[in-house]
Amino acid sequence: MNLEPQQRFSRRRAAVVVFIGLTVAGAVIGAVWSVLAPSAHGVVALTRSGQRVQTYLGSESDHLFVAAALLIGLLTSMAIVAAVLVWQWRAHRGPLLATALWVGSIAAAGAAAGVGALLVRWHYGPVPFDTAPVTPENRIFYYSEAPPVFFAHGPLQIATTLLFPAAIAALTYALMAVATPRDDLGAVPPMERAPV
Template structure:
């Protein structure tokens, strides 16, 4: 009985080096972050408020009804738009079979951080150009016209503290890294499927010998 199998196939040769592929992933995610920031600036709701002049001559500022909730909704909307980008990016990067591994995983979470930072920067610039700043000191309130209505630009962060800013930037990256890690864990092969699939050798039936 003899053993035979398919000839060994060479490992898949990537078109780009790992460093070039990592740069492509980071730059691509940063550009997608710019698109997310522009879309967020168009969809995010502003917070409508009023600047009023009291009888004592002091200026006071308040929001109309539940408009202050938009300050939280807008920041949550930005994260909600970045998370699907992170998931899709992890799946697309995983399809680059020949380059699967820690280098691409690192490029993925770095690119996700860059996407969140670019989205926040682009979104903040666009909404402030659209709505301006809160005119608390410059609102044209007078004893004859004591009320001035305004629309406040939606914020990109829940607060301006470093913890809130870092959380917004790292949350999409954590989601992308988790999705990539789950796909890696679900792969039974040590090379993460980067090489050709190895099949067990086939058994051939022995040729019958002629009778003496």
């Protein structure tokens, strides 16, 4: 049986390829993010009463927001590009590939957050609040804090970070489907309309 290049995959296999491709792309984005995300420079100091305090230098605490926003931006860009690329696979357009796209986008966001968090944690280590070598003779210790992948650690903020790229991918795919004048979504080969 001689199949055209676009039809050598079944729809199910095409959905698996989309899911795995997005997950791998998410891991790569996490690695790229770990290099680009700015760390926050802080200080642990010993007060006159012997208490440890921690603060950020100048406006360095803004980097905690910027790093999480950078990850969202990278994932959003990936979601739009992925939706356009998946739409180009004309032979498999439809609900199964759309589902693979948004589920894969969630997996990509999870992979990006996981890989990114592991890499920055490995590079910067934990915040040294309890282990900072501050003494009455040397009261100040400077450090760099790993950038966060989420805006906060609450379940709502984490879920929003994971679901936002999926929503953007689904919306992009849906807009292309709505803009297609044909009922078969421009499939190749074209489907003939049933007589009315």
